[in-house]
Amino acid sequence: MKKKKWMMMAVMVLALTMMFGTTVYASGKGDVAGAIEGTWQDASAQIKTVVNKVVFPAIDLILAVFFFAKLGTAYFDYRKHGQFEWAAPAILFACLVFTLTAPTYIWKILGI
Numbered sequence: 001m002k003k004k005k006w007m008m009m010a011v012m013v014l015a016l017t018m019m020f021g022t023t024v025y026a027s028g029k030g031d032v033a034g035a036i037e038g039t040w041q042d043a044s045a046q047i048k049t050v051v052n053k054v055v056f057p058a059i060d061l062i063l064a065v066f067f068f069a070k071l072g073t074a075y076f077d078y079r080k081h082g083q084f085e086w087a088a089p090a091i092l093f094a095c096l097v098f099t100l101t102a103p104t105y106i107w108k109i110l111g112i
Contacts, residue, residue: 044112047112048107048112051103052103056099056102056103059099060096060099060100063092063095063096063099064096066092067089067092067093067096070088070089070092071089074086074088074089
């Protein structure tokens with residue numbers, strides 16, 4: 001019984017692999033690298049747009065929330081203990097400035 005279940009599972013996996021697996025051919029002479037480079041050139045503009053309009057703003061928003069939350073907690077610690085801790089807010093601020101300005105230079109570094 002156990003062997004039958006394993007065989008059925010193996011047949012099912014094999015059938016799904018054959019059904020959903022597709023054969024990909026490189027264009028013309030079998031130049032796989034050329035096909036990949038062509039696909040990358042077509043997709044890089046879309047990737048750049050999505051990263052600039054979705055990813056960087058999402059990271060900026062998260063860092064801004066963390067920065068202001070940490071600034072608030074540091075202020076309350078200052079009121080309680082009399083000493084303001086600058087390290088965490090400074091690090092978050094530096095990360096926020098880095099991600100706010102990243103879209104202007106990151107694509108030149110990556111060569112896109």
